[in-house]
Amino acid sequence: AQSVSQHNHHVILSEAASLELGCNYSYGGTVNLFWYVQYPGQHLQLLLKYFSGDPLVKGIKGFEAEFIKSKFSFNLRKPSVQWSDTAEYFCAVKGGSYIPTFGRGTSLIVHP
Amino acid sequence: GAGVSQSPSNKVTEKGKDVELRCDPISGHTALYWYRQSLGQGLEFLIYFQGNSAPDKSGLPSDRFSAERTGGSVSTLTIQRTQQEDSAVYLCASSYTSTGPNQPQHFGDGTRLSIL
Numbered sequence: 001a002q003s004v005s006q007h008n009h010h011v012i013l014s015e016a017a018s019l020e021l022g023c024n025y026s027y028g029g030t031v032n033l034f035w036y037v038q039y040p041g042q043h044l045q046l047l048l049k050y051f052s053g054d055p056l057v058k059g060i061k062g063f064e065a066e067f068i069k070s071k072f073s074f075n076l077r078k079p080s081v082q083w084s085d086t087a088e089y090f091c092a093v094k095g096g097s098y099i100p101t102f103g104r105g106t107s108l109i110v111h112p
Numbered sequence: 113g114a115g116v117s118q119s120p121s122n123k124v125t126e127k128g129k130d131v132e133l134r135c136d137p138i139s140g141h142t143a144l145y146w147y148r149q150s151l152g153q154g155l156e157f158l159i160y161f162q163g164n165s166a167p168d169k170s171g172l173p174s175d176r177f178s179a180e181r182t183g184g185s186v187s188t189l190t191i192q193r194t195q196q197e198d199s200a201v202y203l204c205a206s207s208y209t210s211t212g213p214n215q216p217q218h219f220g221d222g223t224r225l226s227i228l
Contacts, residue, residue: 006154034216043115043116043203044203044205044217045219090155097168098160098168099160099168102155
């Protein structure tokens with residue numbers, strides 16, 4: 001069975017600070033990995049995804065994530081956050097199942 | 113529309129009543145998923161459809177929950193004899209196919225269900 005763990009449930013940063021949100025998964029085979037974002041009052045939307053190739057994936061709005069197979073991790077990063085990045089962030093893994101498994105989410109608040 | 117459409121956006125009902133939630137996926141998307149999101153929790157998988165069939169119903173919490181999909185398009189999630197613990201946001205997502213490994217899901221705005 002596949003599972004996902006997001007270590008940080010709540011993160012509070014000031015604008016221009018760097019961000020790294022942890023995501024670890026459990027699955028022994030080939031995986032596809034996703035980060036979704038849910039801005040206040042909006043629906044979940046895809047931020048970035050990894051399925052093969054370069055383990056460093058770049059997404060929208062300056063976000064990137066690195067797949068480290070040996071660590072079963074897919075951490076999300078952004079060098080300098082903005083107030084508009086305030087949102088809920090979800091990591092998801094899709095392994096052998098057709099059903100992506102989502103983490104519990106990380107609430108990010110960025111103070112101006 | 114271009115996105116996944118869910119209705120109603122909000123539903124308040126009394127304990128014991130039945131409710132029906134609707135999802136209209138993106139045109140051409142064959143896979144459709146239902147999730148439940150409770151406060152402070154992640155997305156809890158309920159059921160998924162490939163076309164009109166539901167290969168995986170393992171996430172349905174009890175036999176009070178059922179779902180159907182007709183014409184490979186619209187899906188309805190029905191909760192019978194609602195309980196207060198059913199209060200949550202019910203999310204629907206669709207993707208072009210379920211078998212493609214890298215198919216992202218497109219989510220609707222959800223239905224916020226409140227059981228009094």
